[in-house]
Amino acid sequence: MPDDEESKMTALATEAGRGDVRSETADPAAKLFQILDDLPETKLLRAEILDGETITLSPTPSGLHGRNVRVLERALGPHLPSGTDYETYLEIRLPEAGRGVVPDFFVAPMQILKTKNSWIPPDDVLLVAEVVSPGSRTVDWELKPEIYAKAMIDLYLLIDPVKGDSTLFAQPDGERFGSERREMFGAKIGLPDPFNIQLDTSQFLPYE
Structure with a gap:
């Protein structure tokens, strides 16, 4: 896990407001994975789902x-x-x-x-x-x-x-x-x- 001396950032699932993502009948885990997959590619942040509810972004390691x-x-x-x-x-x-x-x-x-x-x-x-x-x-x-x-x-x-x-x-x-x-x-x-x-x-x- 990379160094996060800077504040760790978490992205809540509700922040990605797409119509198909916000479907009430969709599986919550599937919706979260879709948000994770839709995040832009970056080498500066590492995105993980650690608690089943949020996407955790960790900054560049030391x-x-x-x-x-x-x-x-x-x-x-x-x-x-x-x-x-x-x-x-x-x-x-x-x-x-x-x-x-x-x-x-x-x-x-x-x-x-x-x-x-x-x-x-x-x-x-x-x-x-x-x-x-x-x-x-x-x-x-x-x-x-x-x-x-x-x-x-x-x-x-x-x-x-x-x-x-x-x-x-x-x-x-x-x-x-x-x-x-x-x-x-x-x-x-x-x-x-x-x-x-x-x-x-x-x-x-x-x-x-």
């Missing part, structure tokens, strides 16, 4: 945040399962749950990533990762684990430069993750199948 994402890319890139790749700016959408999230980093089959849409379903996502910023701790620690567990994504890696540690959530049951392992920066944290590596966290940069 340089430190970006460096930590690059560290993750370099560490995991050589160990990606065959036929997969990583992505750093694509929405994972859960229509039934009314959620749409844009992880800092995730791994999925290349065939799935070669989509003409701005989003993919969560079904084949192998791992998601977020890098915590001072203003995103509640979202990354409380909202995102629930969203990713409901999406049945096997692994959620949370890099927290604020606390100086990394946490791996695993074994989702459709409601929550069944296991949680935390290591301070400098230690190694094991990623199970299909990665099978000991991730060296010593290269991550903490917030001073």
